[in-house]
Amino acid sequence: MTTLAPLPYSVQWENTHITLLNQQALPAITEFIHLHSVEDVYDSILTLKVRGAPAIGLTAAFGVALGAKQEAATDLADFKKNVTEHIERLASSRPTAVNLFWALKRMKNILQEAQSISAAKEALVFEAKAIFAEDEEMCRKIGEHGLSLFEKGDSVLTHCNAGGIATARYGTALAPFHLAKERNFPLKVYACETRPVLQGARLTAWELMQAGVDVTLISDNMAAHTIHQKEIDAIIVGADRIAANGDTANKIGTLGLAILAKHFGIPFYVAAPSSTFDLSLESGASIPIEERDGAEITYIQGIRVAPEDVSTFNPAFDVTPHHLITGIITENGIITPEFAHNIPNFVK
Numbered sequence: 001m002t003t004l005a006p007l008p009y010s011v012q013w014e015n016t017h018i019t020l021l022n023q024q025a026l027p028a029i030t031e032f033i034h035l036h037s038v039e040d041v042y043d044s045i046l047t048l049k050v051r052g053a054p055a056i057g058l059t060a061a062f063g064v065a066l067g068a069k070q071e072a073a074t075d076l077a078d079f080k081k082n083v084t085e086h087i088e089r090l091a092s093s094r095p096t097a098v099n100l101f102w103a104l105k106r107m108k109n110i111l112q113e114a115q116s117i118s119a120a121k122e123a124l125v126f127e128a129k130a131i132f133a134e135d136e137e138m139c140r141k142i143g144e145h146g147l148s149l150f151e152k153g154d155s156v157l158t159h160c161n162a163g164g165i166a167t168a169r170y171g172t173a174l175a176p177f178h179l180a181k182e183r184n185f186p187l188k189v190y191a192c193e194t195r196p197v198l199q200g201a202r203l204t205a206w207e208l209m210q211a212g213v214d215v216t217l218i219s220d221n222m223a224a225h226t227i228h229q230k231e232i233d234a235i236i237v238g239a240d241r242i243a244a245n246g247d248t249a250n251k252i253g254t255l256g257l258a259i260l261a262k263h264f265g266i267p268f269y270v271a272a273p274s275s276t277f278d279l280s281l282e283s284g285a286s287i288p289i290e291e292r293d294g295a296e297i298t299y300i301q302g303i304r305v306a307p308e309d310v311s312t313f314n315p316a317f318d319v320t321p322h323h324l325i326t327g328i329i330t331e332n333g334i335i336t337p338e339f340a341h342n343i344p345n346f347v348k
């Protein structure tokens with residue numbers, strides 16, 4: 001079993017509050033912050049102190065449990081109304097990663113079923129802990145399935161951070177690398193820096209170095225040259241929402257890498273737990289794409305790098321069409337095309 005000894009849990013339930021590894025501060029500062037209210041949780045998701053689709057979902061679930069515990073209402077109907085408002089507030093934090101809505105729906109179902117306030121408070125904590133434990137287990141299995149796709153000595157390129165800190169543990173796209181390290185299975189990882197907010201440079205490089213994985217950082221515009229020059233064997237990325245036909249929303253820049261994979265004739269893999277699938281959407285055309293503040297482009301780490309008043313367009317995600325994807329690695333196995341036909345065999 002993988003231990004990931006050097007990596008801390010990025011989200012921890014502490015009964016009276018939630019402790020988060022502040023992903024905004026990494027790698028300069030490794031700090032843990034304490035969230036004492038639903039508003040703290042909302043703000044942490046919005047400002048990317050916690051980010052990554054599964055981590056957002058499970059943090060929001062703990063946020064609901066926290067809000068319920070703090071709720072002063074003594075009438076069950078009032079209690080349910082107030083906790084529902086907390087759920088709605090958290091659902092408005094970020095629009096693309098479906099794990100957020102998946103986790104909040106589970107919490108809402110528990111809330112609705114509760115027969116008393118004390119039972120609701122207890123059951124909501126229990127459910128949030130279950131979501132966390134399930135995510136950890138799903139990611140461990142994704143690591144196993146993902147590693148089966150690689151050969152010793154392979155060079156693999158990744159984008160953004162779909163690592164242990166973006167999930168309960170292990171990660172999705174990075175899980176095979178952690179497992180490979182534990183098993184002395186040599187792999188070389190190339191990490192794209194991931195503009196605008198540098199999840200690759202700040203987080204993936206940090207996380208993999210903490211774990212002792214062989215990682216080389218490149219800037220995003222070096223991807224094509226690197227794939228060619230360094231004979232990259234495969235690309236693997238995470239996902240924020242996967243439609244019923246396999247179209248996948250992931251960090252902006254993913255689509256370009258999928259096109260490059262096709263050009264160079266290398267496999268392009270997506271790694272995601274079943275909580276990242278949105279089978280209510282026929283295709284990726286309906287996935288809502290978050291647009292964030294242009295300051296993320298015009299500033300790098302607080303330093304202005306573009307003229308005042310320049311127009312910006314800052315979509316946080318793009319959608320890779322299913323025909324560019326070689327396989328989707330889930331906890332239940334590796335889904336191959338035809339995705340629309342095969343996904344229901346792996347994801348319920």
Ligand SMILES: CSC[C@H]1O[C@H](OP(=O)(O)O)[C@H](O)[C@@H]1O
Pocket residue numbers: 051052053054159160161162163166167171172173199237238239240249250251252316
């Ligand atoms: C393990 S899924 C990680 C996923 O999260 C990312 O986005 P963000 O940093 O904005 O939350 C990205 O698309 C990654 O693939």
